Amino acid sequence: MNLGMTERLKPIHEKVAKMVREEIMPLDEEYLAEVGKDGDRWRHTARQLEIIDGLKAKARERGLWNFWLTDSTRGYGLTTVEYAYLAEEMGKAHLGAETFNCSAPDTGNMEVLERYCAEEHKQRWLAPLLEGKIRSAYLMTEPDVASSDATNIAMRCERDGDHYVLNGEKWWSSGAGDPRCGLYITMVHTPDENRGKHEQHSMILVSPDTPGITKLRAMEIYGHDDAPHGHLHLRFEDVRVPAENLILGEGRGFEIAQGRLGPGRIHHCMRAIGQAEMALEMMCQRSLRREAFGKPLAQLGANFDIIAECRMEIEMARLLCLKAAWMMDQGDKKAAAPWISQIKVVAPRVALKVTDEAVQMFGAQGISQDTPLARSWTNLRTLRFADGPDAVHRRQVARDELKKYTQQKV
Structure with a gap:
């Protein structure tokens, strides 16, 4: 089981990480500040379109596009494990996923169109979605x-x-x-x-x-x-x-849903880990720069332990996510399901905890509009419901575990 970066992925990952850090993140706050400036919150301002369309054009020109198309003849044909590393980088910026045409719910919808739909529907909807036009x-x-x-x-x-x-x-x-x-x-x-x-x-x-x-x-x-x-x-x-x-005929909805939701849950989780990494980075920088009671914040209270625990929990969550991605790549959706449920519980919970600790390190500024932490916290708390709440996924994990010890229906 190889969960590390492949040689073919490394240069792609480097380009994506560089673009996220140097070109996308600096524009996030300006893009968000534009919402509703022309009086209609449900219409993009000219500046918003200039920002997002400009970023998408750069990504396409560089061939950094539609990475989510795993196990496909289109695009790069990456494995789920390989894509997971890219999704983590995209999660670090508000506009990260959309820049590379890897946003939810579009990725899952495009998978449905590609795998299950008629050619006329692919022409009408899949083609413009793949091009990032709709x-x-x-x-x-x-x-x-x-x-x-x-x-x-x-x-x-x-x-x-x-x-x-x-x-x-x-x-x-x-x-x-x-x-x-x-x-x-x-x-x-x-x-x-x-x-x-x-x-x-x-x-x-x-x-x-x-x-x-x-x-x-x-x-x-x-x-x-x-x-x-x-x-x-x-x-x-x-x-x-x-x-x-x-799609496919009456009664096939659950079959399609499972094909759609499995990979999407992994993508969500890796983006959550990216958010956790950004929160930890901000927390560390803040703890070294800010002083109180004559010392840097890092040296006060339990902050050393908090930072250490955050790092360890992020690493554990990432490895679990990569294991779930690897299970998905083996082609047995039933075998992969409990692993996907595990990471769907763990990743948002860990990322939420790390973000909350970062908010605490920033004090009142952490809950304000002056950092992305409050927005990230809100998104991560929401993710504990999206694609199934924690309790449903824990039930799936427990049922799978108990099957090892009984033949009875649980």
Whole structure:
């Protein structure tokens, strides 16, 4: 099991890390400060487009593009382990992932389009997504059911001639607020008593401008709406979608979801580790520069121990993430699932702890807009819910562990 950087990855990693540090990070705060400057929080200002489009153009010119396409004839064809190192670097900057066209939820949606969809859908949506011309959203979670158990998903999807008719509500639809969003991949309920419990749902491709879709509100995370990206609450009322937009056929939704969510969870976790690394770096610099009671902060209280514990926990989380990535690369999704669940619990939790310690080292400045730490903390706390809450993943890990000792169903 080789979890280290391959020789082919090293020069790519060096270029990505250099661009993140020298060109992307310096523009993060300016980009964020532009939100709503022209009076509309859900539209990019000219300066925002200049920043992000300029960065993306540089990345494409340098061939630093679409790294997420693991196990694919397109792009670099990196392994998940190799991509994980790049995702960590991207996680260090707010615009990191989008610069290299490796943003969630687009990467997972592009995987769905590439692996499961018809050629006409690839031409309509995958091609512009691969070029970074449009964005997309993934609609799964619903306000009226416990969506952590995806068998509860209830949006009605009923066949009517050559269309399906959708009725229901979705929320936390990440990216649906982006004015560039050109596709909703939507999990719907298509019940059939002749199919099993995990064959009652389907996925369908929906154009955001389809009549009957209402944007009810932007969901706020600790008071922030994340504009212009946004996590929207949407209502579907008699939304008619061409029948050919149903992916693979009725009842295949869970199958597609597992193919989509596995790699995406690893990507999230490695970006979280990147955020933890940045928080630790800021913490160390602050502890050496700032003085109180006649000493640098590093020499006060338990700060030596705090810094040491943060370093050790980051290293452990990274190794676990790389192990999960390696398991994914072996091609057995069932065997990889418990490892992905482990890192989905561990990485956000570790990154959140490190970021919180960094906030503490900065004092009141750490919770203000003067550092990226408060924003990072909010994102990491949210990640403990995204793609499944901690409790659901711990349940998966425990069930897998207990199978070793009993033949009974747990």
